[in-house]
Amino acid sequence: MSTQLTGVGIGRGSAVGSVIRMPDPLPEPADSPSTLSAEEEGARAAASLAAVAADIRARGERAGGPAKDVLEAQAFMAEDPTLSEDVTGRLATGKTAERAVFEAFAGFRDMLIGMGGYMGERATDLDDVSQRVVAHLLGVPAPGVPSPDSPFVLVARDLAPADTALLDLDKVLALITSEGGPTSHTAILARDKGIVAVVGVEPAVNLKDGDPVIVDAATGTVTLSPSDEELAAANAAIEARGSAIAAPTGPGALADGTMIPLLANLGSAAAAAGAVEKGAEGVGLFRTEFLFLDAKSAPTVEEQKAHYVAVLQAFPGKKVVVRVLDAGADKPLTFLNDAPEENPALGLRGLRALRAHEQILRDQLTALAQADAETESDLWVMAPMVSTVEESRYFTNLAHELGLKTAGVMVEVPSSALLADRILADADFASIGTNDLTQYTLAADRLLGSVAPFQDPWHPSVLRLVGEVGAAGAALGKPVGICGEAAADPQLAVVLVGLGATTLSMSPAALADVRAELLKFTLDQARAFATVALAASSAAEARAAVHAASDAILTAPSPTESESNGARS
Amino acid sequence: MAERTVSIGSSHGLHARPAALFTQAASQAGMPVQITKGAKKANAASILGVISLGIDHGDEVVLSADGENAEVVLEELAGMLEADMDQA
Numbered sequence: 001m002s003t004q005l006t007g008v009g010i011g012r013g014s015a016v017g018s019v020i021r022m023p024d025p026l027p028e029p030a031d032s033p034s035t036l037s038a039e040e041e042g043a044r045a046a047a048s049l050a051a052v053a054a055d056i057r058a059r060g061e062r063a064g065g066p067a068k069d070v071l072e073a074q075a076f077m078a079e080d081p082t083l084s085e086d087v088t089g090r091l092a093t094g095k096t097a098e099r100a101v102f103e104a105f106a107g108f109r110d111m112l113i114g115m116g117g118y119m120g121e122r123a124t125d126l127d128d129v130s131q132r133v134v135a136h137l138l139g140v141p142a143p144g145v146p147s148p149d150s151p152f153v154l155v156a157r158d159l160a161p162a163d164t165a166l167l168d169l170d171k172v173l174a175l176i177t178s179e180g181g182p183t184s185h186t187a188i189l190a191r192d193k194g195i196v197a198v199v200g201v202e203p204a205v206n207l208k209d210g211d212p213v214i215v216d217a218a219t220g221t222v223t224l225s226p227s228d229e230e231l232a233a234a235n236a237a238i239e240a241r242g243s244a245i246a247a248p249t250g251p252g253a254l255a256d257g258t259m260i261p262l263l264a265n266l267g268s269a270a271a272a273a274g275a276v277e278k279g280a281e282g283v284g285l286f287r288t289e290f291l292f293l294d295a296k297s298a299p300t301v302e303e304q305k306a307h308y309v310a311v312l313q314a315f316p317g318k319k320v321v322v323r324v325l326d327a328g329a330d331k332p333l334t335f336l337n338d339a340p341e342e343n344p345a346l347g348l349r350g351l352r353a354l355r356a357h358e359q360i361l362r363d364q365l366t367a368l369a370q371a372d373a374e375t376e377s378d379l380w381v382m383a384p385m386v387s388t389v390e391e392s393r394y395f396t397n398l399a400h401e402l403g404l405k406t407a408g409v410m411v412e413v414p415s416s417a418l419l420a421d422r423i424l425a426d427a428d429f430a431s432i433g434t435n436d437l438t439q440y441t442l443a444a445d446r447l448l449g450s451v452a453p454f455q456d457p458w459h460p461s462v463l464r465l466v467g468e469v470g471a472a473g474a475a476l477g478k479p480v481g482i483c484g485e486a487a488a489d490p491q492l493a494v495v496l497v498g499l500g501a502t503t504l505s506m507s508p509a510a511l512a513d514v515r516a517e518l519l520k521f522t523l524d525q526a527r528a529f530a531t532v533a534l535a536a537s538s539a540a541e542a543r544a545a546v547h548a549a550s551d552a553i554l555t556a557p558s559p560t561e562s563e564s565n566g567a568r569s
Numbered sequence: 570m571a572e573r574t575v576s577i578g579s580s581h582g583l584h585a586r587p588a589a590l591f592t593q594a595a596s597q598a599g600m601p602v603q604i605t606k607g608a609k610k611a612n613a614a615s616i617l618g619v620i621s622l623g624i625d626h627g628d629e630v631v632l633s634a635d636g637e638n639a640e641v642v643l644e645e646l647a648g649m650l651e652a653d654m655d656q657a
Contacts, residue, residue, distance in 0.1 A: 069586045069589070073586060073589040073616065076589050076593070080617045080618070081612050081614055082611065082612055082615035082617045082618040082621075083615070083617050108617050112620065112621075
């Protein structure tokens with residue numbers, strides 16, 4: 001008998017496989033005095049260190065190859081005499097074995113990180129050994145990223161960037177998380193890499209290693225103990241979707257033929273070829289931060305130009321929207337703004353920082369204009385973090401003065417959305433950054449885990465602001481793009497079009513699902529979804545209401561059916 | 570007390586794998602062996618101690634040991650350090 005769990009699906013794929021759980025990271029052992037003698041604690045520590053060394057060595061023997069050397073080195077770390085002396089010294093001050101081991105490893109880890117380079121990268125090896133020894137002392141399973149030989153469905157509370165860095169994504173059939181929402185790191189990773197995922201499935205904490213499951217991101221469901229019929233249907237659906245994605249793509253359009261160009265978000269010129277392959281019709285957001293990060297001073301016009309030429313050449317005759325340097329907040333650059341700020345998200349960031357160092361902005365726009373003159377693509381430029389009409393005017397005028405034909409602004413701050421009619425009077429276009437717009441509308445730091453549930457672009461307040469920009473764009477005949485995570489959510493993408501978005505830009509892996517979803521609905525239906533979503537009281541309600549409305553259209557024949565039939569087949 | 574001064578042959582210095590091979594051999598020497606780089610000294614049988622010295626290709630280190638056959642033991646360990654263990 002199968003049972004179903006529900007969460008929020010990311011993308012439209014599905015997968016069939018066996019569960020492997022990500023063990024929860026251990027809490028830091030408390031620094032409270034031991035009730036045992038230093039000798040007794042020493043014996044405990046020695047026994048666990050030896051057991052872990054033996055276990056790691058055995059895994060190395062089984063793995064063979066290069067992994068064996070890495071694991072052998074880890075085993076030596078657990079057996080290390082210098083570490084053992086360090087632990088003994090800490091036990092003499094009355095600490096528990098757990099705490100002493102934790103502190104000793106942490107000390108060596110910090111030393112390796114301080115050495116940087118190759119040694120710094122080995123710090124995670126030490127952390128792994130440390131966690132294993134502490135787990136052994138506590139008698140709990142060792143945490144760490146699982147690495148079985150065959151593909152699996154990974155179940156975790158939520159994944160941290162450090163976890164996913166160690167994950168062999170080729171082996172991951174699907175991701176299920178019990179915590180974390182549609183904008184969690186797991187969801188972003190899944191969208192970026194095109195991995196099937198269902199997040200926020202609370203009962204998933206009860207799944208066990210080896211449980212067979214069907215994961216369906218389109219419906220946001222996880223089916224436990226699936227029947228043979230369910231498995232056969234799921235496998236058929238996976239195959240059908242595989243061939244649909246492999247089929248010729250064509251431009252983005254609604255069922256009634258309304259064109260909605262689908263563009264790619266790119267962070268480097270190197271990613272351009274992959275985006276073209278996945279059917280990107282241009283670039284809706286080219287981030288330029290990579291040129292500036294790790295630099296002590298801004299790159300020269302010549303250095304920048306070479307990079308811009310490379311990306312523009314990949315899209316001849318197509319639109320490429322380049323965002324000028326967006327520094328500050330989560331991306332500080334010392335040469336732009338090194339004054340410490342209490343609230344960097346509300347500080348001197350984006351266009352504000354560039355304006356304070358206008359030469360950097362002038363150089364970047366000059367490099368872009370020169371690259372544009374040498375290439376065939378349609379270059380647009382835009383400024384990040386614009387919050388006033390005056391800023392919009394400033395940037396647009398400067399870009400035009402430096403020879404760029406099309407200059408617009410990102411709408412990420414509610415003030416810009418509310419005055420979109422005045423912003424768009426000067427700017428040639430607007431591009432809505434839904435991640436920041438959500439952060440500023442709901443006053444929830446998007447980098448802060450404790451307020452992550454607020455970071456949901458389905459929130460009707462965010463959608464209403466998107467609608468303001470869409471209406472202003474329509475009235476003035478100016479394009480309105482979306483270039484945040486929201487555009488990569490297929491169902492939300494349809495709503496955004498209903499709110500007036502004329503293009504959608506996303507990570508290339510999301511293009512196929514969004515393209516397929518747009519083809520199912522007409523512009524009138526998309527507008528009806530927008531109305532339904534705007535009437536909701538919460539993000540969850542909006543999502544559920546649109547889901548129900550689209551289900552009704554897709555399952556029940558209606559008078560409008562004949563219009564959309566051709567594209568749905 | 571026997572001593573040997575050696576120049577490191579491994580092309581990437583004494584990192585994880587060469588360090589593991591070296592400390593494994595040192596731990597089987599039957600006597601405590603010290604490795605010194607500049608002012609810093611470590612137990613040669615300790616991978617963390619050896620790694621903490623941050624030994625790069627071409628660095629000069631001093632091996633020292635006290636005991637019977639110390640000369641022979643150091644000769645063998647010095648040979649390992651001079652070879653390019655990344656190629657082994």
